[in-house]
Amino acid sequence: MAMLLEFDKVEKSFPSNDGPVPVLRGVSFDLAAGQTLALTGESGSGKSTLLHVAAGLEAFDSGTVKVAGQNLGPMEDGALAQLRRTDIALVFQQFNLIPSLTVTANIAFQARLAGRGDASHIAQVSAALGLADHLNAYPETLSGGQQQRVAIARALAAKPKLLLADEPTGNLDEGTAEEVLEQMLDLVTQTGAGLMLVTHSPAIAARMQRRLHLKSGLLA
Numbered sequence: 681m682a683m684l685l686e687f688d689k690v691e692k693s694f695p696s697n698d699g700p701v702p703v704l705r706g707v708s709f710d711l712a713a714g715q716t717l718a719l720t721g722e723s724g725s726g727k728s729t730l731l732h733v734a735a736g737l738e739a740f741d742s743g744t745v746k747v748a749g750q751n752l753g754p755m756e757d758g759a760l761a762q763l764r765r766t767d768i769a770l771v772f773q774q775f776n777l778i779p780s781l782t783v784t785a786n787i788a789f790q791a792r793l794a795g796r797g798d799a800s801h802i803a804q805v806s807a808a809l810g811l812a813d814h815l816n817a818y819p820e821t822l823s824g825g826q827q828q829r830v831a832i833a834r835a836l837a838a839k840p841k842l843l844l845a846d847e848p849t850g851n852l853d854e855g856t857a858e859e860v861l862e863q864m865l866d867l868v869t870q871t872g873a874g875l876m877l878v879t880h881s882p883a884i885a886a887r888m889q890r891r892l893h894l895k896s897g898l899l900a
């Protein structure tokens with residue numbers, strides 16, 4: 681089975697006045713096409729850092745990271761950006777919506793960058809996430825939960841190979857959170873994407889096929 685994400689003995693520390701603070705201390709795991717994985721761990725355990733490294737947004741100190749078979753370590757920034765455009769979608773705690781674009785344009789923009797700007801799919805994902813009445817709104821006029829749903833719709837509309845989501849349902853009520861999960865799992869079943877999801881919720885973690893727990897810089 682094709683591996684979408686491979687970590688082998690990945691180490692990462694951040695500098696501090698007292699010297700480097702290790703956050704990842706030899707992290708190894710992989711995620712195959714069509715698999716779902718929950719990443720749990722206490723606040724500050726390095727979950728977001730791990731996702732940033734997987735997305736090629738944060739450099740790492742040693743070990744190997746591969747996305748869709750491509751080794752990120754030696755890649756130039758331009759090649760990393762290209763890989764993010766076409767193969768990876770990110771839903772982060774900061775939604776990073778483009779303020780000058782409407783909801784529908786925010787969603788379509790990323791899908792087009794990925795070469796998958798299918799209008800009917802965009803409309804279907806937007807409707808499923810309850811955004812149909814807000815398609816022409818600008819992000820600043822939306823609530824936090826609505827902005828979060830736009831960020832999720834944008835990620836799903838691009839039909840990525842690898843979906844990396846950091847607490848994607850953190851701001852949402854139970855019903856909406858359930859719909860978001862369903863949509864993410866649909867993407868995995870329909871397209872064979874891999875999903876890695878950071879969560880503090882045992883109930884959401886239980887919905888993923890695999891669960892990894894980050895503690896003291898190591899996975900268990």
Ligand SMILES: Nc1ncnc2c1ncn2[C@@H]1O[C@H](COP(=O)(O)OP(=O)(O)OP(=O)(O)O)[C@@H](O)[C@H]1O
Nearest residue numbers: 694695701703721722723724725726727728729730
């Ligand atoms: N850019 C940075 N510079 C220095 N230290 C950082 C940086 N980013 C993260 N850290 C530190 O790395 C550790 C892990 O942070 P990270 O955000 O990955 O944890 P987390 O498990 O995602 O936490 P949370 O659940 O609260 O979001 C923390 O001690 C944090 O202070």
